[in-house]
Amino acid sequence: xxxxxxxxxxxxxxxxxxxxxxxxxxxxxxxxxxxxxxxxxxxxxxxxxxxxxxxxxxxxxxxxxxxxxxxxxxxxxxxxxxxxxxxxxxxxxxxxxxxxxxxxxxxxxxxxxxxxxxxxxxxxxxxxxxxxxxxxxxxxxxxxxxxxxxxxxxxxxxxxxxxxxxxxxxxxxxxxxxxxxxxxxxxxxxxxxxxxxxxxxxxxxxxxxxxxxxxxxxxxxxxxxxxxxxxxxxxxxxxxxxxxxxxxxxxxxxxxxxxxxxxxxxxxxxxxxxxxxxxxxxxxxxxxxxxxxxxxxxxxxxxxxxxxxxxxxxxxxxxxxxxxxx
Amino acid sequence: xxxxxxxxxxxxxxxxxxxxxxxxxxxxxxxxxxxxxxxxxxxxxxxxxxxxxxxxxxxxxxx
Numbered sequence: 001x002x003x004x005x006x007x008x009x010x011x012x013x014x015x016x017x018x019x020x021x022x023x024x025x026x027x028x029x030x031x032x033x034x035x036x037x038x039x040x041x042x043x044x045x046x047x048x049x050x051x052x053x054x055x056x057x058x059x060x061x062x063x064x065x066x067x068x069x070x071x072x073x074x075x076x077x078x079x080x081x082x083x084x085x086x087x088x089x090x091x092x093x094x095x096x097x098x099x100x101x102x103x104x105x106x107x108x109x110x111x112x113x114x115x116x117x118x119x120x121x122x123x124x125x126x127x128x129x130x131x132x133x134x135x136x137x138x139x140x141x142x143x144x145x146x147x148x149x150x151x152x153x154x155x156x157x158x159x160x161x162x163x164x165x166x167x168x169x170x171x172x173x174x175x176x177x178x179x180x181x182x183x184x185x186x187x188x189x190x191x192x193x194x195x196x197x198x199x200x201x202x203x204x205x206x207x208x209x210x211x212x213x214x215x216x217x218x219x220x221x222x223x224x225x226x227x228x229x230x231x232x233x234x235x236x237x238x239x240x241x242x243x244x245x246x247x248x249x250x251x252x253x254x255x256x257x258x259x260x261x262x263x264x265x266x267x268x269x270x271x272x273x274x275x276x277x278x279x280x281x282x283x284x285x286x287x288x289x290x291x292x293x294x295x296x297x298x299x300x301x302x303x304x305x306x307x308x309x310x311x312x313x314x315x316x317x318x319x320x321x322x323x324x325x326x
Numbered sequence: 327x328x329x330x331x332x333x334x335x336x337x338x339x340x341x342x343x344x345x346x347x348x349x350x351x352x353x354x355x356x357x358x359x360x361x362x363x364x365x366x367x368x369x370x371x372x373x374x375x376x377x378x379x380x381x382x383x384x385x386x387x388x389x
Contacts, residue, residue, distance in 0.1 A: 002384065003384070003385035003386075004382050004383065004384055004385055005382060005383055005384075005385040006379070006381070006382045007381040007382055007383060008379070008380070008381045008382070014385050015385075026379055026382075027376075029376065031384065032378055033378065033379040033382040034376035034377065034378060034379060035376065035377045035378070035379045036376055038376070038377035039377070125379075125380065125381070126377055126379060126380055127377075129380075151381070153381070154380065154381045
């Protein structure tokens, strides 16, 4: 039996010949590990950058977004489970698109960025890497939307070709990761630090689930860690939970819980804290941390106002707002 | 127009030679056909090899 050990993510799956890793899409064929969804995306969309969510990276621009089947996490509340919790052979749609095809399509659709998103792009790592490398050569940016459950070595290599990332930090609690996502927190924190060290533009999302990860003391610990390890200018998005997949027993997050979390994070020293999945909420806009001027107004994923100067400053007090504003 | 009244040994010999040549040609074509690669199924769409993954190693530890 020619077993192999996958070293891409912390699961370190030992895969027998003919078997697949926990992600379902990395398969041992004849003693060689094969990335079965390379060049075979199952979702291709053009989204606004705000949907990722990335609020400080090319605001308002369309981003060519792709995903393949599979995921290395198994969150009970997954909102893309039809894609993430299946293998490629189970997909209703399977496109053929090698990296040059992707870049060509993105250009034709007027997108200056490509997002690897929806499921966790870690599991189609090689496809992301090759596409990103080519995208850079063609002047396109790459954004990586992930839960960050990846080993350091492959992530460092990938950072060479990434421009921005949003990491879904699911909770600041090992027990939550174990029970809800069948994973662990530590590698995710390591990934956040690596992305910061490598200079990839970084934003963090925390989906607030009633009773499971909305404890203010835990949020306070998370905010302190983010401020100290990643910096006070790191945007944090508190996102509203909607019951789905295997977690239909809990209600949507009340707006008040999101407000409380946002207030806690602002008080804890983070400068850009957002509320997501509540269209029209004031927490969806960007404010100057010095004088409170509304800099970018948003309703849902749409920008209603952009008062940032061309070099990314507050027009009132000249405060520099971190981000990629080109 | 053939003149059957002049059929003799020379003509029979000519016919045998012609038949031998024809059969030789047929068997030559057959042999050549067998020597060619089997005409393949490869004419239709063909699935590419799956991409080999990065970051893995043989699992050769005991246990």
